Amino acid sequence: MAAATETFYEVIRRQGITRRSFVKFCNLTAASLGLGPIAAAEMAEALETKPRTPVIWMHGLECTCCSESFIRSAHPLVKDVVLSMISLDYDDTIMAAAGHQAEAILEETKQKYKGQYILAVEGNPPLNEDGMFCIDGGKPFVEKLKWMAEDAMAIIAWGACASWGCVQAAKPNPTQATPIDKVIKNKPIIKVPGCPPIAEVMTGVVTYITTFGRLPELDRQGRPKMFYSQRIHDKCYRRPHFDAGQFVESWDDDGARKGYCLYKMGCKGPTTYNACSTTRWNGGVSFPIQSGHGCIGCSEEGFWDKGSFYDRLTTITQFGVERNADQVGGAVAGVVGAAVAVHAAATAVKRLTGKPTEKTDA
């Protein structure tokens, strides 16, 4: 990246952060990503030798919950992400510039950082009405999105909107709101679903890419395995009550007050792949089930159209849950072609960023 002049490490050192704090930061970040001490050392090395990666954060049809979630990150603090870890050169939700001054940044980034910036997309483009259900700078958002995608190194699809379509794409999808991988075909896209995704998952994905210089390993649906490879139910602290047949039968009943399993209240934990029951929310304070409401499955594709949030899942049986939920999950391991495509995409990023290609145990 010839265009940038300074490494992350140089920047934070100049900002008065000690080497000791820097190493500690790498260890904490690695730990929050579920990685070991070797990865922490690798991360430190990457941060010492790489400049801050430009990030362009665009908004289509959305509700801004992804941005709001991102700023909740406890580790790393979003302040440190923005000042020291990435260069968030365009984000219409927080940027100082507007109008022409904002648009000029996109033009400049495309030229100056061709093939070197990350495009982060929150929301999705509507295709009906010539795309004019979402107008940005007088033009359809979808045009701007494709234009910025052309020269991006990689693309992050934030949240359920960019990944799957989310609420505006629920039936009958009046605007034809469309997930971004349906309009951008030639770039690696990493999906970080959820409505919104967990803050530390979002900053974890960003720091993983900027420090290791490659996409994290993705599943067949394009999600990082490190956060999305297991069901809420697999790691739920109420799971023993499920296994013991102890259920909440009605809101605020004796079972609810004892923290029994919410399966009968419609909990979608058994079919939802996300990190909520382990990473939890807002610095680990709680997650939906811990606060008494079932999981609504917000990181799953089309979760708005799978019946009421209070309908009991009928696709799982109490003790055969693993086998059955695997089927619901879409035969995760079985689709070789898709896995190869994902691997190819990840390799392309490695090539673009010029990083060594040896595999880590990430």
Next chain:
Amino acid sequence: MGIQTPNGYTLDNSGKRVVVDPVTRIEGHMRVEVNVDDQNVIRNAVSTGTMWRGIEVILKNRDPRDAWAFTERICGVCTGTHALTSVRAVENALKIDIPENANTIRNIMQLTLQVHDHLVHFYHLHALDWVDVVSALSADPKATSELAQSISSWPLSSPGYFKDLQARLKKFVESGQLGPFKNGYWGHPAYKLPPEANLMAVAHYLEALDFQKEIVKIHTIYGGKNPHPNWLVGGVPCAINVDGTGAVGAINMERLNLVSSIIDQTLAFCEQVYLPDVQAIGSFYKDWLHGGGLSGTSVMAYGDVPEHANDYSPKSLKMPHGVIVNGNLNEVFPIDHADPAQIQEYVTHSWYKYSDESKGLHPWDGVTEPNYVLGPKAKGTRTNIEELDEGGKYSWIKAPRWKGHAVEVGPLARYVVGYVQKRPEFKEPTDRFLSALGLPLTALFSTLGRTAARALECVWAAQQMRYFQDKLMASIKAGDLSTANTDKWKPESWPKEAKGVGFTEAPRGALAHWIKIKDGKIDNYQCVVPTTWNGSPRDPKGNIGAFEASLMNTPMADPKLPLEILRTIHSFDPCLACSTHVMSADGQDMATVTVR
């Protein structure tokens, strides 16, 4: 020359046209066009909502108990307030009473949102219109410390603290990678703060960024996550168990202590950082009293934060209720959401179609049919708009009116209503703020006044969080653990047909949802939200809405650098994802939407 609007503005579009698109530091997508005269004073203003999602269409035929989750996704910034409005609408339709504890916990969650939203809005979406980040680099840290200590007892105020912060900022700027501060309007003549005040404000920008994530943990405790916590028709989903088997799986003493501790910190931040900052910054801008718009003549507040469960009468509501029109501050009218003659929406200048566009429709009877056409004088093409024609259709926002009046909603509207009702909790802090700046009451009707009202309200809301958390503790102590009423949980217990309305005060202003339920499913759903009121285009009579009115007659230093426009538009805290919505009318199928 110019056109006279019924609500008292003279519009003249003969001067140079200035376009700002995208308007940044807002929620969603928005465009502003103005005409300036040869003195660069704004003589015509056009505000456009540039997105449309159709959430209410999507709600048709769904389970009313799920509606809160859909409508919550209208907005992730005012997260939870649509959900609360939705469960209230459903409960109103089905005549469901909620337990006292559920009302208290909902109030705490709603107040938590108010505080969080106001803080983040001021520091992260609005401050850069008042604060010059680059100027902070030339501040004297010692003088900054003296300034900070003269206005507040907030402990992070030593010369060393500001020196370190300045060093970090300097090195960030020198790196050449300015991130979100890139291409800002630094050095613009409309910035009035001395370097020291700028440095203090930048410090608090970063502190507020760190702190805001703590406030929302209250949502996480009671609602499981934030953004987008969980809600429940009939109460709240979290159960209380402070003294029995399995209490660790419920709201217990540890959870209640955590809430309490966050409330203490929140109150301290609002009282010792936010309000003193706004007062200090305001003291340098007291000559810049533009942007009042409709605030001195036509304002509306529905009221919110019911003291008593299930009592939404003005007497029970701790936030003011009422509407003021035609500048008559001596009379506050009550609002009836169910009266078809009071709240109506017009589409003459919106990208929708009515059979008779000279008339407005009440939300229960509304029609939405998208109709994206540009007016004859628009410049550019339909997919590359250069200039809009406000004589034709020009926004995805409808034009709601109260008895035909365009009104402003939001913190300033609430404070104006509370002030003229002589409620001391609103009047006295307002008077104190104005007298500290040596300003008359009329100064309140301005961009500065709107900004001040938000800060005053934030402190009020933090105090109310304390009040309701104490109330919850007292209730638990008295033995009441109830958090949900499940008598009418099952659709079999519902009438064949029902309709209801729920309302709240979102951070940005008055919000209401109207619902019709038929055979256990949503037959019709409609939201009229704060930014629909504030960002409204013109109506058939030519009345302009609050955004447009607020920009009128504001001088710009340089029309190419639209700082003054941003400052005033941001003072409303616009939320465009909220404002641009749609409903399907009785029996009308949404097949009318073109699918290509």
